[in-house]
Amino acid sequence: MNDLSPEIRNLYLKYNGDIKKLLAENPNPDYLYALSDIRENLLEWYAFEPSASLLQAGSDYGALTGLYSRRVSHVTVLDLNQNNLSFNRLRHQDRNNIRYVNGDFDSIHQETFDYVVMTGSLKEPVKEQIEKAKNLLKPGGKLIISVCNRLGLKYQAGAVPDKIRLSRTELMELLCGNEQAEGEVSFYYPMPDYKLPVTLYSDAYLPAKGDLTHAILAYDYPKYLRFDLGKMFDEVCEGKQFETFANSFLTIWSCHEEN
Template sequence: MIEQIGNVKMNLTYYTGEDQYSDGDIEDELLKIVQNYKDFDDVIKNDTRWPILYHLSKYREHIIEWYPFNENSDVLEIGAGCGAITGALSRNAKSVTCVELSKRRSLINAYRHQNSENIEIFVGDFNKMKFDRQFDYITLIGVLEYAPSFSNSNKPFHEFLHYIKRLLKPNGKLFIAIENKFGLKYWAGAREDHTGEFFDSIEGYREPKGVCTFSKNELQRLLEECMLGNTEFYYPLPDYKLPFQIFSDKRKPKVGELRDLIHNYDNDRLELFNEDIVHDLLNLNDNFSFFANSFLIIASVE
């Protein structure tokens, strides 16, 4: 079954009639906003709630818009949510196939980009979907950490990545954005992004809650075990959600470049030490990448 929103197709073939992921009633407000506004700057300026900023900020696109996509490429966006980066993908590729568990979130995405002619949104559980083609690029922006929530496998991350690898063209690229479990902000007093607990990830997650992030070494090892070990690591700051700087192993930050990174929009936090000073010392000792707050990894088949 296809539902048309402007030029956007919503494919409901795999939709069970129940949204399996939701941020709550705020999504009804978001739907009304995207139905009535084309530009969200004034909305964000007058409504300072975190979900409004997170879902509608144009700065979300920074994580991906810089990449030189092939304009004739096909992109699979897994976990498209409310469409924060769908527009950037749509502008830079021939076609964008979105996957999202929630119909309500998919409606927000569809209305937001209803003038785009190259977007199709599949609603439902990605693990149950069948695709008849492979893709040049696949994105997992804030998605990989939730793999255990939708799998009964004792190796959910491996299973998830093996399935994704089958959907990649031989020279295709996989984009993964995820928090670093050892991010400096967690040591300095920020709450873990998913559990809301202090020091949770750096203590190995005290109580399993269906979500798990990784260190750089753990991510590299996981991708190698899934034969996706040809990787480039990038370091978005303050983090991948609202990045204003993106560094790489070829261009790491210099002393004095990292300042005022203590922004925390969604939770209260502690300030246990001066992060500016610690960043400078980490850079001097070549330890920046271990303590980066989050990663963007571009991986391909070895």
Template sequence: MQENVKIGNVTLNFKHYSGVDLYSDGAIENDLLEIVKKYKKEEYQKVIEERANWPILYHLSEQRSNIVEWIPMDKNAKVLEVGSGCGAITGMLSKKAGEVIACDLSRRRSEINATRNQECDNVTIHVGNFRDIEPDLPRDFDYIFLIGVFEYGQGYIGTDNPYEKFLRMLQRHLKKGGRIVIAIENRLGLKYFAGCAEDHLGSYFTGIEGYSPDSVAKTFTRNGLINIFKKCGMNEYHFYYPYPDYKLMTLLHSDDYLPKFGELQDNVRNFDRDRLVLFNEKRAYEDLSKDGLYPEFANSFEVILGPGFDTIYSKYSNDRVSEFKIRTDIAIDKAGRKVIKKFPLTEEAREHVFGIRDAYLGLVEKYRGGDLEINDCQINEQEGCAIFSLLMAYRWLHSLISVLIEMTWRHLKLF
């Protein structure tokens, strides 16, 4: 077999490929390969709607990449993606970084990845078991991503204490100041108590009750992960909480910005298999959050091992037309203040986001000399976003009530 093969601009490296795909979703992968050969990325949503099945949604939805899109990354960053699969994350990493080296067990999945991302000229995919590929990898990565991969540590490493050994292997390839990013289900995610089957094994309460020694995958609680990190000497970690989970994330919370009352509304849907509905998850989350327990029962974790980020919250609006697809962040600025940042998710949305500044200036002029204070809006060209001060709700509500009282008073004076 030829060691290096090109699909478009992407290089596939088969040096460590055994000739057998060690992981497969079955015949659906043949369908996926035909789809990515036939359709452009902009047409994937139409295919998802027509096919109406979980594997197509899972592999082709643009929401899959939300889990890494929010992460600020230098355009020259060097990235390793372990377990790149069919490429749902790879394309976004290529867009954000200078170089992406990906690894995956499966030739077929890697061909799907390369085909859908064939315009990316900074991606190399190594096909084979990570244990075999690892010695050949560079040792100066800025980021190492394990998105839905760490739970398979036993299969990747296959020794005693595989998860600790997995992390230690990765640490050897991280430059000083670099970051490892792990996205994984929470073993005690509320949805598993409420009637969703365990994602990897398909049985109810499996993770809650504890995995058998021969389980193909194993997820962890928050403390379970922290214990693994500390055993590996990794004492700098930052937990984020993707909602409804990391696979199709629309909200991202952190320990510095946890969900507010009534915010978590999207609980019942479960695309991959039938589920039970044993109780009202929204109400349960509200009560748990009131007692500060949301981090223990969030459905998924995204952990940054290494230096943290200024972002403490993100909300995605992928369900809009292209002209209005945006991401809204709450971040801590250099002065320690909380600010709101709005980023366009498409080129078409740039006009909308940058136009907010013009709307702000128009409102300032319209209400100049009045009692209504307009929240400031600045454009950060370097980050490509609009920035606002974060105003607490009571200030906004006080202003609204004042305006309503004034309007009512004027109306009454007419009579």
């Protein structure tokens, strides 16, 4: 998505921070993604440690920053885009536990965190990004990543995927190594995707045939789909392959205790 920070900032000021009114009177998928409180569904359920520190890699218009600041002791927001950081600061000016850093992972020196979170902010080279994120974790810390699935049915139906897209196997190998011995990872499956999640499935609770027959259409689906998406999800669920063809992933990685 293009940098809409100045545009969104002007609208935010025009509506005195009333995001619901702003979105109601300015229907735009990009504004919805940047501002909607539905974004918080991705991690609203997660039990963050209240005394923890968290590094948010990618400001993302502050969509999840408020959630993090309410759940942990201190949040550091890291982004190369100064405009995005500026809007995030405006949006959360009433929060006193957020620090904003204009830079990338190399800008963080002699500091580690309990959580490093990357929601849709992975960049090339992906392997290097993930390793740098891991190196910024405290012992026992957790790396949280969300990314779209290159095999996701919504993209096979014609939706435009993110620049960075990974299959479940690719993501598992990047996080845990080819031998899957380096740490452990939990997979979750936001529907319709990680950007505006309504329902969250996990390996312990996967959808069955019929659960997604009338799958909620995402805001970025094309006008004409290449196939009946609900029917295809039924086939995938009945064939026990939902994990492979889910639209996106939310992963939580942590080191093995013995490491």
